[in-house]
Amino acid sequence: MDINNLCLGALSLGEASGYQIKKMFEKQFSHFQAASFGSIYPALAKLTEQGLVSFREETQEKRPTKKVFSITPAGRQQFAKNLRETEPSEQYRSDFMVLMTFAHLLPQERLTEVLERQTAQIKAELETLQEIYANNQRLTCGMRFTLEYGITVNQSLLALMEQRGDQLVLEIEMEKREASAP
Amino acid sequence: MDINNLCLGALSLGEASGYQIKKMFEKQFSHFQAASFGSIYPALAKLTEQGLVSFREETQEKRPTKKVFSITPAGRQQFAKNLRETEPSEQYRSDFMVLMTFAHLLPQERLTEVLERQTAQIKAELETLQEIYANNQRLTCGMRFTLEYGITVNQSLLALMEQRGDQLVLEIEMEKREASAP
DNA sequence: ACATACATGTAAATAGTTACATGATTTC
DNA sequence: GAAATCATGTAACTATTTACATGTATGT
Numbered sequence: 001m002d003i004n005n006l007c008l009g010a011l012s013l014g015e016a017s018g019y020q021i022k023k024m025f026e027k028q029f030s031h032f033q034a035a036s037f038g039s040i041y042p043a044l045a046k047l048t049e050q051g052l053v054s055f056r057e058e059t060q061e062k063r064p065t066k067k068v069f070s071i072t073p074a075g076r077q078q079f080a081k082n083l084r085e086t087e088p089s090e091q092y093r094s095d096f097m098v099l100m101t102f103a104h105l106l107p108q109e110r111l112t113e114v115l116e117r118q119t120a121q122i123k124a125e126l127e128t129l130q131e132i133y134a135n136n137q138r139l140t141c142g143m144r145f146t147l148e149y150g151i152t153v154n155q156s157l158l159a160l161m162e163q164r165g166d167q168l169v170l171e172i173e174m175e176k177r178e179a180s181a182p
Numbered sequence: 183m184d185i186n187n188l189c190l191g192a193l194s195l196g197e198a199s200g201y202q203i204k205k206m207f208e209k210q211f212s213h214f215q216a217a218s219f220g221s222i223y224p225a226l227a228k229l230t231e232q233g234l235v236s237f238r239e240e241t242q243e244k245r246p247t248k249k250v251f252s253i254t255p256a257g258r259q260q261f262a263k264n265l266r267e268t269e270p271s272e273q274y275r276s277d278f279m280v281l282m283t284f285a286h287l288l289p290q291e292r293l294t295e296v297l298e299r300q301t302a303q304i305k306a307e308l309e310t311l312q313e314i315y316a317n318n319q320r321l322t323c324g325m326r327f328t329l330e331y332g333i334t335v336n337q338s339l340l341a342l343m344e345q346r347g348d349q350l351v352l353e354i355e356m357e358k359r360e361a362s363a364p
Numbered sequence: 365a366c367a368t369a370c371a372t373g374t375a376a377a378t379a380g381t382t383a384c385a386t387g388a389t390t391t392c
Numbered sequence: 393g394a395a396a397t398c399a400t401g402t403a404a405c406t407a408t409t410t411a412c413a414t415g416t417a418t419g420t
Contacts, residue, residue, distance in 0.1 A: 001277045002379070009284055019399055032279035036381055041401055062389060064399040080287045088278035088296050088303075095183045097214035097271035097331065102191055103324035105262045114270050121270075141353040144287035149279065149342060156338040160331060171323040184407070201371055218409055223373055244417060246371040 001086050003039040004046060008079045011053055011071040013140075018044050019066065027132060028143060031125070031150040044069060052078055111176050112169055119161045126154040183268050185217050186225045190261045193253040193258050195322075201248065210325060211316060213307070213332040226251060234260055285354050293351055303342045308309055308336040 006029075010021050018040050025035045044067075047053040052075030055067040071079070096118050103111055133139075133147045188211075192203050200222050209219045226249075229235040234257030237249040253261070278300050285293055315321075315329045 001280050006280070009280070012284070012287070016400075019397095020402090029283070032274060034273065034275075034381095035215050037379060037400080038382070038402085045401090051325070052207070062386075062397090063397095066399060079284075083281065083284055083287055084289070084292060086277050086281060088276075088300055089279055090274075090276045090278055091216065092274050093216075094213060094214040094270075094271075094272045095268050096272055097328045098183050098188070098191065098327050099265065099268060099270055100263055100324045100331070101211070101322070102194070104322055105194070105265055107266070110266060118270055138242040139234075140286055141350060141357055142282045145285070145346065145350050146282050147281045147284075148346065149339070152338050152342045153335055157331070160334045164327065164330065168323060168327050175323055197372075200373090201369095216408095219371095219373080220375095220410070221408055225372090242370090245369095246416070248371060 001082075003035050004043045005079065005082050006033060006035065007040060008052060008071060008075055009083075011069055012076060012079055014078060015068050015070040017066040017068055021069075028139075031129060032146065047075065047175065051075075100168075103168065104175055108169065111172065113181045115161065115165045115168070119158065119165065122154050122158045122161060126151060126158060129154065183264075184353060185221045187261065187264050188215060188217065188227060189222060189225045190229060190253060190257055193251055194258060194261055197252040199248040199250055203251075210318075210321075213311060214328065229257065233257075255263070272280075282350075285350065286357055290351065290355065293354065297343065297347045301340065301347065304336050304340045304343060308333060308340060310335050311336065 007021055010016065010029075011023050017025070018037070021040055022035070024028075025033060025040075043053075044053065048055065048069075051072060053069045053071055055069045056063055058068050059065045096114070099106065099111075099114055106114070129147050129150045131145075133144065133151065139147075147169060183341065188207075189203055192198065192206050192211075196205070200219070203222055203226075204219060207215060207222075213258045224264070226235065226237075230251075232238065233254060235251045235253055239247055240249045240250050277298070281288065281296050282295075288296070311329050311332045315333065321329070
């Protein structure tokens, strides 16, 4: 599923400007998809060209004029079709995991710092998801499910970090000592 | 952290051919990084050019000749330096989550199928990780940690899918009925 | 007979990010 | 006075995948 399609999906939930779609990627969709302006605006232009979305210009006081995009019936049909043909693939890339894999090559202070940063980030992500879950009435069942999915992951990860983090630091130190004096 | 560096990291654990490095990405590193031949071979060529790795050609009976790469002292130093400067960022992209977000646009059978596929995939991933964890003596502490990390995530996700999956299908059906007859 | 494992490599295509350009308004 | 929010857009760059090219050996 590419950004073009994702924009179509976002608009299937209601009209929005490019800027507002970016906000959606930073909130509701943040735990499973990212997108920058550099991909959203060209996507919107292409979808307009294809007749899958339309827009009206809205002049505002004290704010720049914005283009409010709406999905067309053709767009709605196309999105439903693309969705049916989408395979549920997943991809995950983690430099945190790379750092852990080679933790023995890191100075102890850096390792401790990285573990603390990761814990803090998991905590922050968990709070963000819980906040969206609690303070949003207009969520579909499916969105609530994805939020629960994210909350579950982050809760179990937080528990792991808190009980296993310090232990790892000690293990690495022991491993280093053994290696230097066998 | 790019593929060039990751290849350097893989070789810091022991000498290997390009083909064997690919295998590492499919096993030990599979839960947090992916790489194809199209990125590994050029990476190895570049690292050789930079003097960070060296190789010897090994002729085999009944198998094609292979290049066995080793990390040089300069390579080891460079990798440690790169690692210290790597930030623990993470990126996750999930078409499964996209499908769930727009689950109300999917035919019921397709939704059920996707949920079952996802459950099966989580199960498979969990088993793979547990197998690597159990049947591998040469794992560093850090690698064991990443495996526990992956196992934890998949265990909690599996529990969620089993208790929440069917419920979601029912909720979606109810939502659809309400929408058509308000 | 067909797929998979072994083994290396290149070129084209893809899909995206980052940085730039522009500018008013509001909050700290 | 600096930073963030609102708002749109382009162009260069980056990193990676996919598909192609080539070939033997083994398992199903």
